[in-house]
Amino acid sequence: MGFQYLLFHGTYTVPVATVLTVFYYPFFTARDIGKIVLINILAVTCTIPWDSYLIRHHIWSYPADATLNCTLFAIPAEEVAFFVLQTYITALLYCICSKPLVQPMYLRSDSPRWTRDLGGGLISAMFVVGLACFVTGGRSTYLGLILIWALPVVLLQWMLVAPFIISVPWTATALPIALPTVYLWIADRNAMAAGVWSIEAATQLNCHLLGLEIDILTSNREMLFFLLINVMIVFGLVGFDYACAMAEYNNICTGGGPRPSPQDAFKDTLRTVTHPPRIEERVVTDLQQAVARLHAKSQSMFLGSALFQGPLRVDLIYLYSFCRVIDDLIDEAHDANEARYWIEECRRCLDARTSEKAGPHAVDASERSNSSSSCSDSSRKKVLLHGAVDALPLARLRVRPLYDLLTGFEMDLAFTTSPADKPPVFPITTEHELDHYATCVASTVAELVLDLVHHYHHDPQTYDRTAMAHAGREMGKALQCVNIARDIHRDATIGRVYIPTEWLVEAGLTPRDILEVPSSPAAYAMQAKLLAKAEGLYAGVRAAIEDLPGAVRGPVRTTVESYMEIARYLREKRGESLEGPQKLRLSLGRRVRVAWRAML
Known part of the structure; x- marks a missing residue:
């Protein structure tokens, strides 16, 4: 032995x-x-x-x-x-x-x-x-x-x-x-x-090479x-x-439905492998584009989505993709009229999807057939928007937060509605208006995420859905404050200052001062104030994450912590984080470390 x-x-x-x-x-x-x-x-x-x-x-x-x-x-x-x-x-x-x-x-x-x-x-x-x-x-x-x-x-x-x-x-x-x-x-x-x-x-089995036995x-x-x-x-x-x-x-393809029993799921899986259905290229292409968009535009969301499982992850990707598409269309619009057009077009698509006659992919199919032959930029963007709306899992989402999200985007247009011969308008004058804006553009997304979580992991004994919705709204506001703090310089390049005017006045500043020098010491002081607000909101509802079902608790915690790590990084890089309009990105190693700790 x-x-x-x-x-x-x-x-x-x-x-x-x-x-x-x-x-x-x-x-x-x-x-x-x-x-x-x-x-x-x-x-x-x-x-x-x-x-x-x-x-x-x-x-x-x-x-x-x-x-x-x-x-x-x-x-x-x-x-x-x-x-x-x-x-x-x-x-x-x-x-x-x-x-x-x-x-x-x-x-x-x-x-x-x-x-x-x-x-x-x-x-x-x-x-x-x-x-x-x-x-x-x-x-x-x-x-x-x-x-x-x-x-x-x-x-x-x-x-x-x-x-x-x-x-x-x-x-x-x-x-x-x-x-x-x-x-x-x-x-x-x-x-x-x-x-x-x-x-x-x-x-x-041996052989010889150049006289040597190998x-x-x-x-x-x-x-x-x-x-x-x-x-x-x-x-x-x-x-x-x-x-x-x-x-x-x-x-x-089917829009989901009740979860099958384990026996039925096994039979369906066996049938799928032995007799696979025909794959619709359009469905796969839409998903590929949504994933690519999420990976390029929001690494924190992409990392968080990777930790969710099965259909829930796919639904989250489609939701995040929709948010990115409409946000980019508005931010990249040449003027307020074009931005307003995209908001109204998005609202029209949502109306069509939520009508009784519109089934899955109904909007997308009609628009693609009309616009596929056109090479104009407007037609391409329209197809992109309609595809993003069409892919939304509306059967598992409440519609109201989606329309509230569009209301938040309309608030962005107030920055660009003033004529050239008049002073620019900065609509976020008070902290209350900042909260309202953050609620529309971020808390709505948190509510929609919770809708999907509730659909796939519904257990009435696990948590109070009303209390969880409140926590989600507060968490959304916290993450939006981090976004604003990170993007002070980027927003200034397009004429926007989301810092409440009353905060600036208290510091002896005006929004124009931020536009002119977005990396000044005063701008960093405002960044610190936004981060403090975000951290306070986060601390107040952080414990609510632990009440979520076990299958999603870690992924949700990781997604939120990835954003809050940006806040920590901004504090570490005080004096450097606003030096240019480029979007700040955490290193892969740092994001993995955050995810590892958050998933424990």
Whole structure:
């Protein structure tokens, strides 16, 4: 009896698994745990018969003094633990790499069949090579056993979900395959040299290069073995995500409905994988554009959305996208008349969507058919707006906050309504008007988010919805104060000062002073006052987040904390944060640290 194999685990596998677990622990979801458990069961179940065959036929061997001599079907317990740990490491790395992905946006309707058939043909050809190696025997035996064991599984996975595998970014698939393969290959070589295990020399495939003998398969876990088993693990996980993506896609197309029972959900998933419905390119394209818009315009919201699950995340993305579209149309308008036109157009679209005759995608379909051939900027913007309105999950939202949001945008127009020969107008004269503005443009969004949370996680015993709505409104005002504090310089470049005029008067200033020198010491004093107001509002309702359902508590906390981290950063960079009109962005590392703490 020996401890060499246990020492190998303590040196190579357990530390990596521990580090990955600690890093990802706050972000674990029920879906992640389900995927990892399921893929582990499948991997161990499939590997044990093959591993047992190799050991019983003396292709693999373990010195008696290297293991505890506790076996399962002739396989040392440490070897079984290796199967579990390798699968866990690869699966967890895949979960980390795929966390930001919005799965339904990678569904494809135009994937050429030849790509799937070509890949299937190559895998089949390699399987034939494996059969030939196994039948030939001798030094090609081990190579043949690897290929004929792994490739049928890889072929099945490929034929089922090849378009999705190809569409998903390579960082979510190639990295979880390549990194564990290389790492475990190096670890295996070191273990082989230390005599922890060995492979029968007569079954090794050697070749000569420039007169040097090279062992292509230097040990029983050489590169090819690790590569194929990690491919099986990742492809299996991608298949799991494909089924989830199809379920979310169906939710988008049907507008949602009551949640099915677990038995019905399993049947629907199985039916989706075996008989996938036709993917409407328009639906996928709209989702891709919404995700790209959110990623580019609001990293805090994008990070927060990545922590929500399933249809709720998709609905939030559509909601945030709508807010960004109408906000950009107003901010980028050439004059007040154009901005007012977009507000009225948005109101008209909402009216059409909320009428009894308008079903999902009704507005979008008609407008696209009328405007798709036009290349004018106005037509493009109109299609963009109508698409954003059409994608809103109105069946799960109250309409009033959406119209209140438009009222808030109308308040922005007051900054640009004065004729050129008259002094500019600054409509936010008092703190009360600041609160009213923040309520319209930010608290409304918080209310809409809570509508979606309530729809997907309704439990009347969990929290008082009225009290939660109040907390959401206060939280929205806090976040808007952070936005205003961050964007003092950016707003000044378009002639806007959202700092209450009464605050400026108390400091001996006017809004014009901020317009002329938005990075003055006085501007930083106003920024500090806005941040203090935001922090006070946040402190007053922060505890309400803990009353939310467990599935959304962490993601909501992370979204809010990401914004409040901007406030902390502005305080750290006092004297620097208003130097230019560019939008302030936190580093990825800082945002991840905030999310890690908030999700605990």
